[in-house]
Amino acid sequence: xxxxxxxxxxxxxxxxxxxxxxxxxxxxxxxxxxxxxxxxxxxxxxxxxxxxxxxxxxxxxxxxxxxxxxxxxxxxxxxxxxxxxxxxxxxxxxxxxxxxxxxxxxxxxxxxxxxxxxxxxxxxxxxxxxxxxxxxxxxxxxxxxxxxxxxxxxxxxxxxxxxxxxxxxxxxxxxxxxxxxxxxxxxxxxxxxxxxxxxxxxxxxxxxxxxxxxxxxxxxxxxxxxxxxxxxxxxxxxxxxxxxxxxxxxxxxxxxxxxxxxxxxxxxxxxxxxxxxxxxxxxxxxxxxxxxxxxxxxxxxxxxxxxxxxxxxxxxxxxxxxxxxxxxxxxxxxxxxxxxxxxxxxxxxxxxxxxxxxxxxxxxxxxxxxxxxx
Ligand code: COA
Numbered sequence: 001x002x003x004x005x006x007x008x009x010x011x012x013x014x015x016x017x018x019x020x021x022x023x024x025x026x027x028x029x030x031x032x033x034x035x036x037x038x039x040x041x042x043x044x045x046x047x048x049x050x051x052x053x054x055x056x057x058x059x060x061x062x063x064x065x066x067x068x069x070x071x072x073x074x075x076x077x078x079x080x081x082x083x084x085x086x087x088x089x090x091x092x093x094x095x096x097x098x099x100x101x102x103x104x105x106x107x108x109x110x111x112x113x114x115x116x117x118x119x120x121x122x123x124x125x126x127x128x129x130x131x132x133x134x135x136x137x138x139x140x141x142x143x144x145x146x147x148x149x150x151x152x153x154x155x156x157x158x159x160x161x162x163x164x165x166x167x168x169x170x171x172x173x174x175x176x177x178x179x180x181x182x183x184x185x186x187x188x189x190x191x192x193x194x195x196x197x198x199x200x201x202x203x204x205x206x207x208x209x210x211x212x213x214x215x216x217x218x219x220x221x222x223x224x225x226x227x228x229x230x231x232x233x234x235x236x237x238x239x240x241x242x243x244x245x246x247x248x249x250x251x252x253x254x255x256x257x258x259x260x261x262x263x264x265x266x267x268x269x270x271x272x273x274x275x276x277x278x279x280x281x282x283x284x285x286x287x288x289x290x291x292x293x294x295x296x297x298x299x300x301x302x303x304x305x306x307x308x309x310x311x312x313x314x315x316x317x318x319x320x321x322x323x324x325x326x327x328x329x330x331x332x333x334x335x336x337x338x339x340x341x342x343x344x345x346x347x348x349x350x351x352x353x354x355x356x357x358x359x360x361x362x363x364x365x366x367x368x369x370x371x372x373x374x
Pocket of ligand 1 (some may be wrong): 107219220221222224253256257258259260261262268304307309310312
């Protein structure tokens with residue numbers, strides 16, 4: 001057996017999938033065969049969530065049923081709402097949402113049932129309830145009263161309403177919907193692989209998603225959208241951007257929102273998200289962030305030939321929507337629940353325990369000496 005170590009599983013194909021395809025050679029990404037850019041322009045997030053979970057775009061009746069189910073399941077139990085309210089105000093919202101999904105598993109009547117049908121039902125409940133948990137903590141932390149989900153509103157409209165008590169204009173909602181579509185799925189990234197690894201021991205979907213959330217929190221993965229915003233805040237003004245980035249690169253710092261393990265010549269999701277970011281900035285009459293965005297992007301390309309990833313335009317877009325920076329990654333969670341769930345169901349359908357090998361480089365065999373002569 002080969003003893004070659006493939007650090008970070010780089011370049012290793014570990015399984016097959018029918019959910020999405022990342023094609024770095026042509027900077028493209030498809031969900032179930034559809035180009036993600038087309039899905040962004042022609043579909044709502046609900047349609048794409050259905051596609052990711054079920055494999056096909058919904059027909060009108062199917063979409064209606066899916067939307068009804070999602071709206072019906074948005075409510076959280078009094079117990080979970082009270083738990084969220086009592087969570088430490090200084091906790092990271094990712095830790096709160098991770099705990100909330102874990103709590104949902106304690107209450108779910110199908111927790112022990114891993115059949116595809118039960119998993120789909122549980123996926124729908126986690127999908128529908130997570131935005132409610134995120135918004136509940138967003139308000140609780142500010143000492144504000146919880147706003148109940150509203151069945152008359154779409155997924156994104158309802159999220160804004162639960163966060164701020166109002167729905168912004170259609171273009172802002174569309175930009176948010178697009179970010180959700182772009183965040184929904186991305187093949188075997190670290191959190192999805194975590195979810196599949198947990199599933200491979202025949203564990204349950206709440207546990208797999210809880211583990212995936214912990215994985216997504218890291219700044220090399222989902223946490224990058226927050227880190228981008230902290231960077232923008234640190235730079236403060238576009239006039240300072242060039243000096244800041246040159247200094248960071250001179251010091252060999254990793255610049256958040258740039259680079260990707262798979263895409264080496266540009267992230268397929270960036271042009272679409274950048275377009276919506278620029279429109280949101282225009283609507284909010286913000287000129288500083290687009291200027292800063294372009295300066296950092298240009299210098300990263302010139303000096304390192306490294307392109308932005310989707311977190312780069314998402315960070316400032318969410319900020320301009322009025323969302324607190326540490327809530328950016330929980331929003332990524334809300335979208336990625338669709339992709340994770342599809343992967344969990346796919347893993348169950350053709351399961352093989354995931355158990356790689358390691359190359360041992362510790363001490364030689366040795367004897368345990370008695371305490372007085374060690
Ligand atoms: N800023 C500065 N340099 C970067 C960089 C970044 N964001 N991303 C990669 N590089 C450099 C590395 O330092 C390395 O340089 P070296 O060869 O001189 O040591 C080179 O580019 C190759 O990068 P590598 O670390 O091998 O790529 P990877 O596949 O292991 O890492 C990421 C991919 C995503 C982890 C990495 O690009 C990164 O940390 N990006 C910032 C975090 C981020 O935005 N994550 C979200 C991903 S969607």
